Amino acid sequence: MKLIVLTGIPGSGSTTLLNKTLEEVDYLHLNYGDIMTEIAIEDKIVDNRDELRKLSPDIQKGIQKKAARRIKEKSEKENVIVDTHCTIATPSGFLPGLPAWVLEELLPDMFILIEANPDEIIYRRLTDTTRVRDMESAKNIKLHQEMNRAASMAYATLTGATVKVVENHDKHLDSTVSKIVELLK
Template identity: 65%
Template sequence: MKVVVIAGIPGSGSTTVLNKVLEGLDYVNVNYGDIMTKIAQEEGIVEDRDSLRKLSPDVQKDIQKNAAKSIREMSQVNNIIVDTHCTIKTPAGFLPGLPKHVLDELQPDMFILIEADGEEILMRRLSDKSRTRDMEKLSDINLHQEMNRAVSMAYAVLTGATVKIIKNHDNRLEEPVEEMINTLK
């Protein structure tokens, strides 16, 4: 069975595309952060997801590794799509969402990046009243997508996985959905 990682920066529409794709494919959707939270809760060290980032780096690293191992075990009986972040933008710079110790356990077969034009992402963020997001300039949005591409290729070098970039333009949802379904078949 396959392990496919899907990622896109906030506003790219990755969740929208993924939800539509899952209507027609036999894959189990796994959110990496949810698995980490479940493991930490079972160990009695956090009450909620927001508490994860307050743990020591060593504890977080162990939880990340255990989450990857758990997902890999799930892939023995199901095709898995892991919804996560390739990079995480922090005040100190970009962090890899899937460090090497995670990739070693996860052993993904493919990375799929969902992208949109920076202007589209900016407008989606501005019109989304359900979320509170930091305001970013168009150049920041474009840089984040470039970092996702670079990190995805680095992940591919480390794992032998492929990287597929799928564009999700406004009012054309059927196109990225079809492309992703064809890629995953």
């Protein structure tokens, strides 16, 4: 069984690609934040996802570790693709989306990074009426994608996973989905 981590910055199209890819492959899709929320609600720590970020860092770390363990257990029975953030841009800098205590439990086989041109990302963010997106300059979007690349290689060094960057350009959805499907076989 395979455990794949798929990630992309907001506006990269990773969610759209993932949903189309899941129509063609037999993988269980798990969203890391959803699993964390599920655990925190089961443990009666929070009532909803928005309360997670208000918890102390130590409590969040414990929930992250439990989520990784739960995901790993599911991957022992079926192929799993995890949708999560590789890095998170904050006002004080970038945070790793998958810290060491998560990677130790998760041990993924592959990281797939979805990227697009900064101008494409800006346009997608501006035209996506279903979400409230932070606006960033093309320079900051490029930096965020570079940070994802650096972080994913560090994650791969710790886990032995491979890293594949998949470009997701406008009007190429079908061919990009085909590339991901091939990677997952």
